[in-house]
Amino acid sequence: MNKQKLNHFFAKIPKNALIVFIILIWIIPTFGLLVTSLRPIQSINNSGWWTALNPAVGSKEYAQNCEACHGKNGDLIPTANLADPDLIKKYDRSVLMMPSLKREINGQPHMGNQEIPDAKVVADIVVYLKNISGVEKMPRFTFNNYLDALVGYRGTRTYAQDCADGTPPLDIKCNISDILNPRGMGRSFVNSLMVTIPATILPILFAAFAGYAFSWMHFKGRMLLFAVLVGLQVVPLQMTMVPISRIYSQLGMNGTFLGVWLFHTGFGLPYAIYLMRNFLGSLPKDLFESAYLDGASHWTAFYKLAIPLAMPAIASLGIFQFLWVWNDLLVALVFLGGTKPVMTYQISNMVSSLGAGWHLLTAAAFLSMLLPMIVFFSLQRYFVRGMMAGAVKG
Amino acid sequence: MATKPVPKIMQQGKVTPYYYLAPALVLMFFFIVYPMVNTIALSFRDKTGIQSAATTCTPGKPCWGSFENYHYALTAEFDTSSAATIWKTFWLSSYGNTIKWIIFMVAFTVIIGLVFAKIVDGIKYEALSKAILFMPMAISFVGAGVIWKFVYNYGSQQIQVGLLNAIITSLGGKPISFLTTPVLNTFMLIIVGIWIWTGFCMTILSSALKSVPDEILEAARVDGATEWRVFTKIIIPIIMPTILVVITTMVINVLKLFDLVYVMTGGNFNTDVIANRMYTEMYINFNMGRGTAVAVILVIAIIPFIYMNIKRFLAQEEMR
Numbered sequence: 201m202n203k204q205k206l207n208h209f210f211a212k213i214p215k216n217a218l219i220v221f222i223i224l225i226w227i228i229p230t231f232g233l234l235v236t237s238l239r240p241i242q243s244i245n246n247s248g249w250w251t252a253l254n255p256a257v258g259s260k261e262y263a264q265n266c267e268a269c270h271g272k273n274g275d276l277i278p279t280a281n282l283a284d285p286d287l288i289k290k291y292d293r294s295v296l297m298m299p300s301l302k303r304e305i306n307g308q309p310h311m312g313n314q315e316i317p318d319a320k321v322v323a324d325i326v327v328y329l330k331n332i333s334g335v336e337k338m339p340r341f342t343f344n345n346y347l348d349a350l351v352g353y354r355g356t357r358t359y360a361q362d363c364a365d366g367t368p369p370l371d372i373k374c375n376i377s378d379i380l381n382p383r384g385m386g387r388s389f390v391n392s393l394m395v396t397i398p399a400t401i402l403p404i405l406f407a408a409f410a411g412y413a414f415s416w417m418h419f420k421g422r423m424l425l426f427a428v429l430v431g432l433q434v435v436p437l438q439m440t441m442v443p444i445s446r447i448y449s450q451l452g453m454n455g456t457f458l459g460v461w462l463f464h465t466g467f468g469l470p471y472a473i474y475l476m477r478n479f480l481g482s483l484p485k486d487l488f489e490s491a492y493l494d495g496a497s498h499w500t501a502f503y504k505l506a507i508p509l510a511m512p513a514i515a516s517l518g519i520f521q522f523l524w525v526w527n528d529l530l531v532a533l534v535f536l537g538g539t540k541p542v543m544t545y546q547i548s549n550m551v552s553s554l555g556a557g558w559h560l561l562t563a564a565a566f567l568s569m570l571l572p573m574i575v576f577f578s579l580q581r582y583f584v585r586g587m588m589a590g591a592v593k594g
Numbered sequence: 595m596a597t598k599p600v601p602k603i604m605q606q607g608k609v610t611p612y613y614y615l616a617p618a619l620v621l622m623f624f625f626i627v628y629p630m631v632n633t634i635a636l637s638f639r640d641k642t643g644i645q646s647a648a649t650t651c652t653p654g655k656p657c658w659g660s661f662e663n664y665h666y667a668l669t670a671e672f673d674t675s676s677a678a679t680i681w682k683t684f685w686l687s688s689y690g691n692t693i694k695w696i697i698f699m700v701a702f703t704v705i706i707g708l709v710f711a712k713i714v715d716g717i718k719y720e721a722l723s724k725a726i727l728f729m730p731m732a733i734s735f736v737g738a739g740v741i742w743k744f745v746y747n748y749g750s751q752q753i754q755v756g757l758l759n760a761i762i763t764s765l766g767g768k769p770i771s772f773l774t775t776p777v778l779n780t781f782m783l784i785i786v787g788i789w790i791w792t793g794f795c796m797t798i799l800s801s802a803l804k805s806v807p808d809e810i811l812e813a814a815r816v817d818g819a820t821e822w823r824v825f826t827k828i829i830i831p832i833i834m835p836t837i838l839v840v841i842t843t844m845v846i847n848v849l850k851l852f853d854l855v856y857v858m859t860g861g862n863f864n865t866d867v868i869a870n871r872m873y874t875e876m877y878i879n880f881n882m883g884r885g886t887a888v889a890v891i892l893v894i895a896i897i898p899f900i901y902m903n904i905k906r907f908l909a910q911e912e913m914r
Binding site: 215218223227228229230232233244247249407409413418419423427433434438440442443462465470523527529533534543544561564572573577580 | 608610611612614615617618619621622624625626627628629630632633636643706709710713714717723725726727728729730731732733734735736737739740741742743744745747753754755756757760789797846849850852853856857858860869872873876877882885886888889890892893896899900901903904907908911
C-alpha cells in the first residue's frame with residue numbers, strides 16, 4: 201500500500217467511526233429488547249441482557265466454593281448428591297442453604313478452612329444447583345415469555361409450567377382457546393387486525409374517487425376545496441375527539457370497531473386524497489382525452505384507466521395508512537379502550553400495571569412490532585414514498 | 595389561483611363530480627370540520643358541556659368569565675406568587691416542556707439526519723444504513739417507549755439491568771432514575787423522540803442532497819473549496835427549502851406528540867406536554883371544558899403551519 205492510499209484510508213476513519221456509532225445507537229436498544237424477550241424471567245431480573253452469553257448464574261461461585269469436594273457435576277459425594285433434585289428441593293433458597301454450610305459434618309466444618317460465602321453468593325449457588333439438578337431448569341433462551349404474553353398469563357411461574365402441573369390461574373384454560381384470552385396479546389393481535397384492515401381499505405377507496413374528481417373533473421370551487429383539504433391534513437386528532445366521543449356514546453358506538461374505522465377513515469382522508477390527486481393529476485392528459493373520445497364515461501375511465509395506473513400510489517398509501525393505524529394509541533385508547541384492546545393499548549396498560557414484568561413487556565412489544573417490521577423490510581420502498589409524498593399527516 | 599385545465603370533452607354533467615366526492619366530503623365534514631367547531635364551543639362550557647364556563651369560577655379568585663377554561667389551561671400549572679416562580683414553573687409546565695421538545699427534537703433530528711444523509715451518501719452500505727436509521731418509523735411509539743424504558747431502567751438494588759445505568763455504574767457512577775428526575779427526564783424522552791424521527795428527516799434530506807447537480811459541486815471543488823465549505827456554502831443553501839419543509843413538519847409532529855409521554859411517564863414528574871395534558875384533562879379528570887380549551891390552544895399553535903402548508907401547496911400548483 202503506498203503512502204497516498206494509506207492517507208486516504210486514515211482520512212476515512214473518523215467518518216466511518218461516526219457512521220458505525222450512529223448505527224449502533226439505533227440498533228442496540230431494539231436488539232436489547234429482542235434478547236431480553238428471549239431470556240427466562242429470573243435471568244432478566246438478575247442480569248443485563250448483554251450478559252446473556254456469560255456463564256450460567258452461580259457457576260463461578262460454585263466452582264470456587266463447592267467444586268473441590270462435590271465435583272464438577274455435583275455428584276462426587278454419594279451421600280450429598282447435589283445433582284439429586286429431591287435433595288436440592290430441601291435447600292431451594294439461600295436461607296435454607298446457609299445453615300447447612302455453617303453446620304459441622306462428621307465433626308468437621310462443612311466448608312473446611314474456607315470462609316463461608318455471603319448470602320448473595322449462596323443465592324447464586326442455589327440458582328445454579330437448582331439448574332443442574334433439574335429442580336428449576338434455567339435455559340439460556342426460551343420462548344416462554346412469548347407464550348405467556350400471547351395468552352395473557354400473569355401468574356408467578358410460566359404458562360407452560362402451570363399448565364403442566366395443572367395449576368393454572370382462573371382465566372387460563374390450558375387449551376387453544378387461551379390464545380383469545382382478553383388479557384393476552386393473541387386476542388389483541390386479532391383486534392388490531394380487525395381495526396387496521398378496514399381502516400386502511402376505506403380511506404383508500406374514498407380517496408381514489410375524490411382524487412379522481414379533483415384531477416379529472418371540472419366543478420366549481422375545485423381549487424378552494426382542495427386548499428382547505430391541504431389545511432385539514434395537519435389538524436390534530438385531539439381537536440376532534442371530544443365531540444366525536446360524545447356523539448358515539450349517544451349512538452352507542454363507543455367501543456365498536458365501526459366507530460374506529462370511520463374515525464380513522466375521516467382522519468386519513470385529507471392526506472390520502474392529497475396523495476391520490478397528486479398522482480392521478482400527474483398522469484398524461486392525452487390518455488384520458490383519448491379515452492373520452494372513444495366514448496368512455498368517467499366511470500370507465502376511473503376504474504379501467506385511473507385505478508390500474510395508480511397502483512403504485514395505492515400501495516404506498518396502503519402501507520402508510522396500515523402502519524399509521526396499527527401503531528396508533530390515542531384513537532384506540534379513546535374509542536375502544538379495554539372493551540376491544542388492540543396491541544398498543546394492551547402494552548401501554550402493561551407498562552402502567554404492576555402485574556407485568558419485563559419478560560412480558562419485552563415479548564409483547566416485540567410481538568406488536570413483528571408485523572410492522574415485516575411490512576417495512578419487505579415493502580420499504582413504498583412506505584418511504586408514501587411517507588414522503590406529503591411529508592405531513594394528522 | 596392556479597387551476598389545472600380539464601379538457602373540455604371531460605366536463606360531463608354538473609352533478610357527476612359530487613358522486614365521486616360525496617363519501618369523502620361527508621366523512622371529512624363529520625369527523626374533522628364539525629367536531630372542530632364543536633370543540634371550540636365546548637371550550638366555553640363547564641365539564642358537563644351544558645353550563646357556561648363562567649360558573650366554574652372560584653369566588654374570590656381571578657375569573658375570566660366564559661374564558662375560565664382558558665384561564666385554567668393557561669395558568670393552572672404556574673406558581674403565580676412572583677415573576678421568578680412563574681418563570682421557574684413555566685419551564686416545568688406542559689408549555690415549557692413542549693417548547694423544549696420543539697427546540698431540541700427539531701434541531702437534533704434535522705442535524706443528525708442531514709449529517710447522516712451526507713456521510714452515507716455513496717458508501718457501499720448506504721441503503722442498509724439508511725434502512726436501520728429509518729426502522730423506528732415503522733414501529734409504534736408505544737413499542738419505542740418500551741424499548742427505551744428498558745434502556746433507562748433504574749434498578750433499586752445492586753444489579754442494573756438497564757443498559758444506561760449499567761454503563762454508569764460500571765464507570766463508577768451512581769445509578770440515575772432517568773424518568774423520575776425532573777428536567778433530566780424530559781430530555782431523556784426527547785432522546786427517544788429523536789431516535790424515532792431522525793430517519794424520517796434523513797430520508798427526505800437525503801433525496802434533496804441527491805438532487806443537487808454534480809456540476810456545481812465539481813466547479814467549486816476545482817476552484818479549491820474544501821468539502822466543508824462546499825457543504826455549508828453550496829449544498830445547504832440549495833436544499834434550504836427542503837430543510838424548511840422538514841422543520842415545519844417536525845414542529846407539527848412534536849406539537850401533536852402524545853403516545854411517547856403517555857407510555858413512558860404518563861406526564862408525571864414534570865414531563866407533561868400539551869397533547870398529553872389535553873388527554874389527561876379530558877379522559878382522566880373528565881373535564882370536557884378544560885380538555886377542549888387545551889385542544890384549542892394546541893390548534894392555535896398549529897394554525898401558522900396550516901397556513902404555511904396551504905401557501906406552499908399553492909406555490910407548487912403555480913409551477914405545475
